[in-house]
Amino acid sequence: MKRLILNFLLGTAALAALYSCKKDEKYVYQIGEPKIELKSDVSSAHFGDSLVFKLHASDQEIALSTVKVQLFFTDDKVSETIIRTKENGEYSGKILIPFYKNIPNGKATLKFVLQNISQKTTEQAYEIELTRPDFPYLNLVTESKSYKMEKVGPNEYAATESFPFSVKGYIHAPKVGAQGNEMNFGWVNNAVDFGSITEIPFSNSTSGVYSIKFNTLTYAASPFIIAYAINGTVYSRIDDDHFKAELELKNGEKVTIDGIEDLKDWWIDPDYFTQKSDGTINFNGINGKYRVTADFKMKYFVVEAMDGANLATLKADGTGAIWIIGEGIGKPNIAANQVGWNTDKALCLVPIGNKKYQITVKAGESIHKDNINFKFFHQKNWGGEFGATTISTESDLIFIGTGTNGRDSGNLGIVAGKSLTVGESYILTVDLSQGNSKAVLTVVKK
Incomplete structure (x- = not known):
């Protein structure tokens, strides 16, 4: 039994050594002659396209391994597709052309890299002209309906309607061209970004007829007017349901709250405020600095005493x-x-x-x-x-x-x-x- 175990261990070691030598040899001695012949036009595309390519891959001496299709913006690789090439022949696929903000029309490099099983490679590079898609329109998609955003300038779109002062929705762009894709723009980290359907919290100072705008190049959107204020101090947004303001308040002074259309339905804290029959609100606390948080979900104001910048x-x-x-x-x-x-x-x-x-x-x-x-x-x-x-x-x-x-x-x-x-x-x-x-x-x- 000991002899069998010893023979097994020796055999395993020998195989490992042999494999290691072959592995080293494969890295040192690359053989074969991989060749690529592009069969499709890749001279131009839109940002956001799924660019289709066709090619013929061959190597008359040794089996093929993979072909990599890579897109470079200057020296940065921004997209890649890898296809397994088992044998000589024609192959096709798609590579995504990323849709980034603030990237103007221009030239990029599309590189094809063919590799055989000995890791010998050949590559071909092509210049590709990239342009931003000219969307005929966009859609502002809200929970209740969709609003058409008409093109009003280069990369600029607007929907002009009778809107409430607060509108939440994401923006949808239709497919442009045979290789184009539908796109969405939503709210990510307090800004509009590509690929999200999280609702964008548009807001205006009043309800009525106004325009909601979006630029597909810069991702600039409007309006984001924080319509809420207390004694002239504008509320800053915490999230969709909470806004805060930090200000000095005086005992007995009148408190003016702007922008909350349904204020009559809110609960007014009797500790901090006295609300008269005519709707006038006065402050009850001592003179000092306070944080007043408007909770739109529960419809009340959270008031907290402050000391400088802290509670x-x-x-x-x-x-x-x-x-x-x-x-x-x-x-x-x-x-x-x-x-x-x-x-x-x-x-x-x-x-x-x-x-x-x-x-x-x-x-x-x-x-x-x-x-x-x-x-x-x-x-x-x-x-x-x-x-x-x-x-x-x-x-x-x-x-x-x-x-x-x-x-x-x-x-x-x-x-x-x-x-x-x-x-x-x-x-x-x-x-x-x-x-x-x-x-x-x-x-x-x-």
Whole structure:
């Protein structure tokens, strides 16, 4: 048995050595005479085409391996097709001519590289004239309908219709020429790009008749007018449903919100704003800088205190901000947007001055009537927090957890046998006037 194993190992080693020699020999001694004969016209094409080619490949001495068809923009290889060539004969295929932005009409190089099994190669290069396709029209495809975009200039297209102020859709280009392909342009990384059908968020300052435009050379598109503003500060886009503005607000000043046509249907946070019967909105917080995020999905404004370029945190002197994280509370309602233990949803209590902070909740809507489990934090994240030794209350409705009374230290709960009255509002105020370690919570029915 040992002899058989030894013979097997020796035989394997010998074969490996022989193969290695042949492999080295194949690399050193390339034989044969591969030849290419192009059978089709490849002198011109459009960007975006699938260019068809035909050729005859042969080698009278040794078997063929592959033919590579490569497209070069100057020295950069931008596309390649590889065909397995088993025997002498005619072969055909396609190579994609990429459609890139800001590439003008011009010349490129199409290279054919034929290789036989000994790795000997031959190549032929051809100059090809590339032009951008002249689309007769484009289509703006939205969820509800398609709008035809007429050609209004070189590479420039526009659809002029009575549009709403916000239009979401992608752009579709028809096939041009026998070798052309249909193309799509959509939203990628906050810009229009080729090959996507993600909706482009066009927006205008008002609804009505206006033009949506697109340039197939530069990918420039319009309009992207952010039609939303608060006190003249234009909102910046976070995503399709969220826009934010950061600005200085003053207590009691009128707040003007522009561009939101259905503002009357939005929930206005009573902590930060007072809305009068005539629709006028005034700010309730102390003077300072705030981030106001417009949530178009839930139709309300998230207001958060700031300190310079960052969200505010509680300072040692009791100024700054207090945040809520936990269960049983949420704005505009707990059914759709409970905070939970997601710090991204932490609620910022409105600073009302004199180191006091408050939040107004409505039982059955923004707070559970009989089951809560949230606490107050020093920041919109984990870190500093108010525990059983740093906050107290004399409320007969809400108690503060100690870790042994049914809630963790500092977590709030509803007193056993009690509940909040559904439909009624309650103001929770945290007073730090005696120091951050002697916070006092009051609960008052509004």
